[in-house]
Amino acid sequence: MKRWKYCANAGFFGARRDRFNQYQPDRTLEEKIALVSQVEGITGIELKYPGDLDDSMMVKNLLDQYELQLSVVNVNTKAVTHFRYGTLTARSEKARRTAVQLLKEGMDIAAEMGVGLVTNCPLMDGYDYPFQVDYAQAWDDFIAGCREVTAHRPDVTLMLEFQPHDPNAKILLNNVGKVLYVCAEVGAQNIGANLDVGHSLAAREAPAESAALLFRNGLLKYVHSNDNTGDGGDWDMISGSVHYWHWVEFIYTLIREGYQGWIGADLAPRHFGPVAAYQTNIMMIDRMTNLVERVGIDQIQTLLGQDGNTPGIYEKLTANLA
């Protein structure tokens, strides 16, 4: 049966930074693409605009050369100083216009590259302090911005990626519920969600439930795989290395719903390098998938159909651990 495809996020193949340190050497786009192509099982790559995709012809050639498909255009509106007060929700009209423009350009590039998806993580739209933001105004602007962007062209879907915080203490789009709300209020056919499993865990959700809610509404278009310790930190660790059973449950949900999209990954391999990190991540997801298949989707579904059968589920799951 056809399943999902694996892709990598090129940004994680170069230098990474946190508040204190810089990890991994910086690399050119070609060096990053070459490294991604070394990971067995990966057929796609997520690239940023502005940045990676500024010269799309050159990128096309590189991707052909390394036999990789572009999976999505990641419109990056977070790591730039002129958006420090927000993007779609900034008080400055110029900043809002710039953000809308970048998202539209990202959609055009996606169409040109034959990809129907752009993704945006609106991290700058948030706040630190009480009394910092007029929430009603910010939400009006966010919805209006999403409406304008989705109306730009129906053949490309705008995916929103929520995250609970960082670099703002509070981000407007901080959980799956807000994403569902935005998609409902915007009301466009071409809006959806990029579910980052680590962000969902950082928001104290069960990622399988978040995925199920998105599937119910036809909104789950893309997945970022990773894991973290659940302390609120977006540690971008290898999938299943901490929340093993949450991850197994998430995979069960993807299979049950027939997900055939991309599974990308945001992985920050501080000390062991991106190729090993992505390779291990795929191995973990494949092995967790094998476990789900050994138990069987139907069997799990039957067990879930009975009240109070949690012991029965774990009996079956653990009996099938390799």
Added chain:
Amino acid sequence: MNKLAIITGFLGAIKNRYIVYQGDRVLADKLALAAQVEGCDGVEVCYPADFQDPGELKRLLERHQLGVSAVNFRSRRTGKWWRGSFSSLDPVERREVTDDLKRAMDFAVELGCYRVTTCPLNEGTDSPFEADFRTLFDAAADSLYTACAHNPEVKVCLEYKKNDPRTRTLFGSAGETAAFCLMTGMDNLGATLDIGHAIQAEENPSQSAVLLQRAGRLFYVHLNDNDGRWDWDMIPGVYHLWEFIELFYTLRELDYDDDWYAFDVFPKEIDTLETFNAVMHMTRKLESITDRIGLEKMETLRQQRNPAKTVTYLYSLL
């Protein structure tokens, strides 16, 4: 009354995973800026980032009439000590960090503050089964024992924090830090109580202060606030108004009242000078509210342990 200091690392460019905020400044400009902050009495000086030559630093401090609360020793550095410094499994790395900490201790003597604070953030682990914790604790105890023995007159303060960049550090709470200091057996090894870190570790800062004092390890206090989830380094009192007032009240009871408060507050998109003016003002304001608490009245209320009465009284002071 405690004097107020700004950590020099917060007076230039500051960065997180995504963005660099504010322009970077050289030490001379940082100190000139600190001198402009209303009510700022001094600085905590970052070594080695902001100075390696105490001579130049002393001249600048004198020019701007600034005191020094402590030397801030950086135990994590890009490109080295990746798996911890004090607790590194490599004896060469442990030797290197210990020698450098001794140098910082000598600077603390030369600057007259007799205090080095260090945030051991890179000591710890990310994933299950990453390390043998027995070895890590032994290594850290060995390094810090050696450094502390270098000069018992200088206080070495561990600024505990539960994570970042490690997902879990070795010294994540007041209790872990107090226990580690006691086990290491050096009287000049203690804690920097960073209020934001305590809040992030789900502690009540006053309780942590008392515990550390009981262990003889309350050496130094950093002030900042957050929402309880992350170390956002915010203006004191913005999220935890009453916790800060209780803390100031408690620190006076503990006789931590003729010392320093140092601030790590992130002036992100707000101007650095404006941010620290607000920090100083808010801190003194919270202290002035603390002043209104009647000592006998509070003693009676604490005997009664009736929050309905206590909260009513506290709000009557605003």
